[in-house]
Amino acid sequence: GDSVTQMEGPVTLSEEAFLTINCTYTATGYPSLFWYVQYPGEGLQLLLKATKADDKGSNKGFEATYRKETTSFHLEKGSVQVSDSAVYFCALRGPGNFNKFYFGSGTKLNVKP
Amino acid sequence: DTGVSQDPRHKITKRGQNVTFRCDPISEHNRLYWYRQTLGQGPEFLTYFQNEAQLEKSRLLSDRFSAERPKGSFSTLEIQRTEQGDSAMYLCASCSYHRGLATSSTDTQYFGPGTRLTVL
Numbered sequence: 001g002d003s004v005t006q007m008e009g010p011v012t013l014s015e016e017a018f019l020t021i022n023c024t025y026t027a028t029g030y031p032s033l034f035w036y037v038q039y040p041g042e043g044l045q046l047l048l049k050a051t052k053a054d055d056k057g058s059n060k061g062f063e064a065t066y067r068k069e070t071t072s073f074h075l076e077k078g079s080v081q082v083s084d085s086a087v088y089f090c091a092l093r094g095p096g097n098f099n100k101f102y103f104g105s106g107t108k109l110n111v112k113p
Numbered sequence: 114d115t116g117v118s119q120d121p122r123h124k125i126t127k128r129g130q131n132v133t134f135r136c137d138p139i140s141e142h143n144r145l146y147w148y149r150q151t152l153g154q155g156p157e158f159l160t161y162f163q164n165e166a167q168l169e170k171s172r173l174l175s176d177r178f179s180a181e182r183p184k185g186s187f188s189t190l191e192i193q194r195t196e197q198g199d200s201a202m203y204l205c206a207s208c209s210y211h212r213g214l215a216t217s218s219t220d221t222q223y224f225g226p227g228t229r230l231t232v233l
Contacts, residue, residue: 034221
């Protein structure tokens with residue numbers, strides 16, 4: 001079945017460091033891929049998405065490229081800030097009309113000043 | 114703010130009691146989803162509605178769980194005879210789906226803040 005695997009955390013970085021959070025997926029067909037972010041005490045917020053191979057989603061300095069050949073959607077940011085500290089979830093939406101999402105287990109990011 | 118809202122935000126109950134949660138989706142969204150999120154895990158799909166019809170239920174949804182969306186707007190999730198294993202965050206999400214439209218315009222789910230359930 002469809003599934004998402006993302007790197008375990010926590011990831012601890014100093015401010016202005018480069019961030020990569022790995023995400024790989026298993027799916028039949030051609031899913032849409034998402035990154036959601038969850039700040040402490042809040043619900044999930046959409047960070048970025050890509051709907052077809054080679055698409056790059058970007059938002060707030062974060063980027064991820066849909067790589068069909070490696071079934072990956074790694075999240076990157078060139079210079080993290082303390083305010084980026086949160087839990088990041090990779091997710092896929094299966095093809096078809098059910099619109100059901102499959103989430104990874106989340107990666108906690110701690111950014112230190 | 115016209116985002117997804119959930120009520121209550123926190124619920125503490127004793128084992129064996131029944132609880133009911135409410136979700137109000139974004140008003141123009143016709144699809145509504147329930148997820149469960151346990152500590153350190155991502156959300157797991159429970160069930161979803163298109164308008165008032167419940168179209169799919171996960172095998173995670175035991176017969177103690179029931180969900181309704183009577184008028185195609187808000188939804189309720191009821192858990193009967195709660196067990197300690199039911200302790201989790203229950204998330205609601207909504208989206209707009211229209212068959213035949215480009216998926217990029219309809220496949221983003223918007224999440225509510227969740228209801229945290231603690232069963233003692």
